[in-house]
Amino acid sequence: MSDNGKHTNVIVRIQRFNPDNDQKPRMQDFQIELKPGTTILDALQEIKTHQDGSVTYRKSCRHAICGSCAMNVNGKNELVCKTPLRERLDKNGVCTVRPLPYLPIIKDLVVDRTAFWEQYLRVKPWLAPPPTVQTDREYRVSQEEVAAIRNAETCIMCGACYSACQVIALNKKYIGPHALLKAFLRVLDPRDAIPGERLADLDGSDGVYRCHTIFNCIDACPKGLNPTEAIETLRKLAQRRLKVEEERLERQKTITEPIA
Amino acid sequence: MSNTTTIIHDVIIVGAGLAGSWAAMVAAQQGVKDVAVLSKIHPLRSHSGAAQGGIAAALNNVRPVAGTGPRGPLEQVPPGAEPADSIDLHVFDTIKGSDWLGDQTAIEIMCRDAVDVVYEYERLGCVFSRTQDGRIAQRRFGGHSAPRANFAADWTGHVLLHTAHEQALRHGVKFYSEWYCLDLIIEDTICRGVVALDVLTGAIHTMRAKAVLFGTGGYGRAFKITSNAFANTGDGVAIAYNAGVPLMDMEFVQFHPTGLYKHGILMSEACRGEGGYLLNAQQERFMEKYAPDKMELAPRDLVSRSEQREIDEGRGVEADGQGIWLDLRHLGREKILARLPQVRELAIDFVGVDPIDDLVPIQPTAHYSMGGIPTDVDCQVIADASGAPVVGFYAAGEAACVSVHGANRLGTNSLLEASVFGRRAGFAIAEFVKGGAKLQPLGGDPAARQRQRVREMLGREGGELVEDIAQELKTTMTNNCGIFRDEARLRQAWEDVRALQARFRTARVMDKSSRFNTDLLAAIEAEHLLTFSEVIVAGALTRTESRGAHSRTDFPKRDDKNWLKHTVAHKNGADGPQLSYKDVDIDWQKYPPQERKY
Amino acid sequence: MYKSTGFISFVLRRFTGVALVLYLFLHMWVIGSALSGPDTFDARLNMVQTPFFKLAEIALLAAVVYHAFDGLRLLIVHYFNVTNYRQSLFYAAFGISAILTIAGGIPILLFMLEG
Amino acid sequence: MRIFQLQRFSAIALLVFLTIHMIVVHYPPFHIDFAQILIRLENPVWKAIDIAFLGAVLIHALTGAYMVVTDVERVYSYRKPLAWAAIVIGILAFAYGSATIWAFRMPA
Ligand SMILES: Cc1cc2nc3c(=O)[nH]c(=O)nc-3n(C[C@H](O)[C@H](O)[C@H](O)COP(=O)(O)OP(=O)(O)OC[C@H]3O[C@@H](n4cnc5c(N)ncnc54)[C@H](O)[C@@H]3O)c2cc1C
Ligand code: HEM
Ligand code: SF4
Ligand code: F3S
Ligand code: FES
DSSP: OOGGGOOOEEEEEEEEOOTTTOSSOEEEEEEEEOOTTOBHHHHHHHHHHHTOTTOOOOOSSSSSSSOOOEEEETTEEEEGGGSBGGGGOOTTSEEEEEOOTTSOEEETTEEOOHHHHHHHHHTOOSOOOOSOOOSSSOOOOOHHHHHHHHHHHTOOOOOTTGGGOHHHHHOTTSOOHHHHHHHHHHHHOTTOSOHHHHHHHHTSTTTGGGOOOOOHHHHHOTTOOOHHHHHHHHHHHHHTHHHHHHHHHHHHHTTTSOOO | OOOOOEEEEEEEEEOOSHHHHHHHHHHHHTTOSOEEEEESSOGGGSGGGGOOSOEEOOOOOEEEOTTSOTTSOEEEOOTTOOOSOOHHHHHHHHHHHTTTOSOHHHHHHHHHHHHHHHHHHHHTTOOOOBOTTSOBOEEOOTTOSSOOEEOSTTOHHHHHHHHHHHHHHHTTOEEEETEEEEEEEEETTEEEEEEEEETTTOOEEEEEEEEEEEOOOOOGGGSSSBSSOTTOSOHHHHHHHHTTOOEESTTOEEEEEEEETTTOOBOOTHHHHTTOEEEOTTOOOTHHHHOTTTGGGSOHHHHHHHHHHHHHTTOOBSTTSOBEEEEOGGGHHHHHHHHOHHHHHHHHHHHOOOTTTSOEEEEEEEEEEOOBEEBOTTOEEESSTTOOEEEEEEEOGGGEEOSSSTTSOOTTHHHHHHHHHHHHHHHHHHHHHHTTOOOOOOSSOHHHHHHHHHHHHHHOOSSOBHHHHHHHHHHHHHHHSSSSBOHHHHHHHHHHHHHHHHHHTTOBOSOOOSTTOHHHHHHHHHHHHHHHHHHHHHHHHHOOSOBTTBOBTTBOSOOHHHHOEEEEEEEOGGGOEEEEEEEOOOOTTTSOOOOOOO | OOOSHHHHHHHHHHHHHHHHHHHHHHHHHHHHGGGGOHHHHHHHHHHTTSHHHHHHHHHHHHHHHHHHHHHHHHHHHHHHOOGGGHHHHHHHHHHHHHHHHHHHHHHHHHHHHHO | OHHHHHHHHHHHHHHHHHHHHIIIIISSOOOOOHHHHHHHHTSHHHHHHHHHHHHHHHHHHHHHHHHHHHTSHHHHTTHHHHHHHHHHHHHHHHHHHHHHHHHOSOOO
16 A cells, blocks of 8 residues: 555545434545554544544544444444554545444444343343352362353453344344353353353343354454354253253362362 | 433442442442442443553462572462462562652552452452462562462453452442543532533533542543553543642653553563563663663563663664564463463554564553542542541542552552552442431532533634644653653643643534534543643652652652652642642651662 | 345345245145145146246255255254354355255256256 | 254254155156155155154244244244244144145055
């Protein structure tokens, strides 16, 4: 793009919509100078601060850890703060940015995540601590047990997976990949006291069986996580729920003792 | 925007980072029924989640392998073995790190509570990295004389924040997500609530409460190259200052040695904790010259200054010579993938370099705000240098200044501070509310003033763009009030800040709508930056010594005789801050000031 | 609309599944004429052995094989945790069903042309 | 959830049955009439296989259809009546289909 250090102008095409004034969304082109290292968020920021301050989006950490800035770029969901603009230009030098699909639009690139957070809350994202209370030591958790849930733990709740899932498009009653991944984290955590109760809840028709293994959640996840595998695991565990409960009780008997 | 509803809660907590979440969680747990948390971004987007390296606590599960020296490999401590770390050692390291400006009672409380807090995180579901026998693992961090940083790979803040938020939800705390606090209502040194803007609708509400806590985070966004999130605009600090609350030690701003070149995005100190090197253009480990003992693991202020010196003396790297190399290659693929996976991805995404194979260009980056709203050890905000309280007003976390970090914070001590003091604030607030605190009457209509402020801001036409003013501010703060300071530069900064403040009054906001107006918020945030920057500069200009992160080239020595004291700044109308001073809490027997050498 | 191979496979699976259900009931109705004796049965069967229905039969074959192999792919994912091979599995299912449709479609076409 | 299990198990059964069905009934293509089908169905084992096939395909088809419609949020709350409808349709269709298979006998 930028040969001999010369910068080229490129176009960022943004979907605009303010429900207070507009009938329906429209696309608007902004021209900006492409500098090396410009991320899509930098481009939006440049447009907002110098061309049109009403262009609206969420942002905060700008390094892919807070989950604010998931958007749909050229048809794919991603975090705009970590994506170089250069890599998302088509052959005409255009990059198209839309809000996350299937969610109500609040303004421009900002979507209403009410259903998303309701489902998060619904799976009781918190740990239900084991009955053995001890305040002067940690519980013992093996490195393998940590490794098994590590991926789920790094979910930043950005919603890229959620809004790529066609089941969500059809039905917001579905718990959704983000919350199921969270549930997976809790069910597998040896310290959680209520895996049985959780599995019973996920077993309903809005839970793990509503997933049609579409895989979009994996493809969309900017943190490289794998909700589908978590959902498949939960499906299997749900079938042996009582067994899981028993095993957990057994495991928690030694939760304060050193791992051999 | 004519909406005039008044919202009432027992407790209103502004900020949903670790400090705010802990306070809310604990207050609710202690039986306060009606706890509400306000956050200008969704709670899980708070900057605490960006912290990478770890949270300090002397758990003593890991120690250096005997006979390998201070930088050797680590092993788990066998049961019954002699402890390699202790709370006292943690206290001493923190005091030394603070360059003796930290209040020692507060530091002792923090280091003692640290162990409880980390165990509590564990009980609440935090997924820490582990030793072989299943204990919480520790790693080394700069300025700590033992491996003391408890961590979850390199997304420690992320797991802590999620854990604290989940537990606050569990206890029925009400969250106002994307509500922006505009003002703090204090009359007769009694706090009566806040005024807040519902970002979604643009409506401005008066929110009354028996107690208010500010856990609004740091102010690193006043600088050009910064590791801080967009949200870290020091709103709480500026709002409190405007409401007549003093600010303490604002001139102490920490620069982190390893921000990604040009971006400022943080490469965690864990990079060096795990054994990374810093190299100059000649590929020398230049820290040999500055801290022969601790090398790369010297405290941040020292390492940043060393880097800046290398850069200033022409041994920097990259085209403009403003960079330094971070070398992780010798750690090997496996260790990098296991311990520093996020850091590696950041390097790949932002500077296109994979640390497994290549040197990563870095530079110092504005990172942490030592100063803030002064409080006692129970997070009760004080009204002046004498320590009189602002009744019903609490502060914790990076927005507050207890002060446990003094002139320089040690890595991993701030997640700790936010958690420990957030928790203490929760207890204190619960006691205050349950002890019969009453909802205080309001004098006028505080929301009306804010509506007027917003209307006036939106009404300006013509004028310069707010962003241009903000950029100029950041540039002058970085160039003239950065790592190295001197009288001439600070005077320049002072002139600039005052001029920019004046220019701001006619600057224009582009978006005039009421729905989700982030342009308006950016303008308000810029105003806040301008507000507290004058305090930073004034404090720095007056403090004619070098201590911790405050380094005056014209006064290169620490001056305990004149300056072993906290700066306390009150707003003095349009004249800028009025400075007074407060003694440092020092145990002269146990921890008398010493020379700080690493 | 979020487009991806996952989306395509989902829509195809769903579309073929529903088509097959409709076919199933049509099929049962045709065969069900056996209840009224061989003659009625043969008569109704002749109705559906015209060139039009023969062509439709190729579409039906395509639907069945695609749905079956895509379904098989999901069963494999479910029982063997191989989400990482999702792309290749999709292309494999699609490829195999295309080949089988052609292999099965040619004889039908030939048969139809022969009359 | 049992519906999902039913669908998965019936899908596995269908893999077997459908393969057999395609081979014996549709491949290679030939002109089908009553007499030809009868040759195979005179064997009671084939009759049993076909009835099992019928059962499996009905279970799979109806659970599938149920899934398809209940995926839609507006239909989602009518899960109970829909499930019952599917069961009734399934039983009727099974009876009708079994009778049909039974009808392939040497004409008296
Ligand atoms: C990149 C990075 C890495 C770090 N790594 C470490 C580490 O490894 N170890 C360590 O100990 N420390 C680390 N720190 C420092 C540490 O993360 C912070 O000091 C700490 O998280 C501050 O927490 P807090 O709760 O005070 O504030 P924050 O987490 O910043 O939360 C502030 C909250 O206030 C809200 N808020 C602000 N203004 C308003 C307003 N006007 N209205 C409403 N709400 C408002 C925000 O929405 C947010 O919820 C790191 C910092 C950075 C920048
Ligand atoms: C070998 C044969 C078959 C296999 C392996 C198979 C497999 C599957 C699987 C695994 C599903 C579940 C999809 C999901 O969970 O989203 C499914 C769905 C479905 N199947 Fe089949 N199937 C076969 C034959 C048939 C036949 C013959 C019919 C019709 C009579 C049929 C109708 C359906 C329907 C309607 C659905 C629901 C569609 C959906 O959920 O998207 N299938 N099939
Ligand atoms: S699973 Fe991935 S895509 Fe989904 S919310 Fe978490 S981080 Fe985002
Ligand atoms: S995209 Fe949706 S359907 Fe399942 S596999 Fe992922 S949740
Ligand atoms: S801005 Fe935080 S994830 Fe992009």
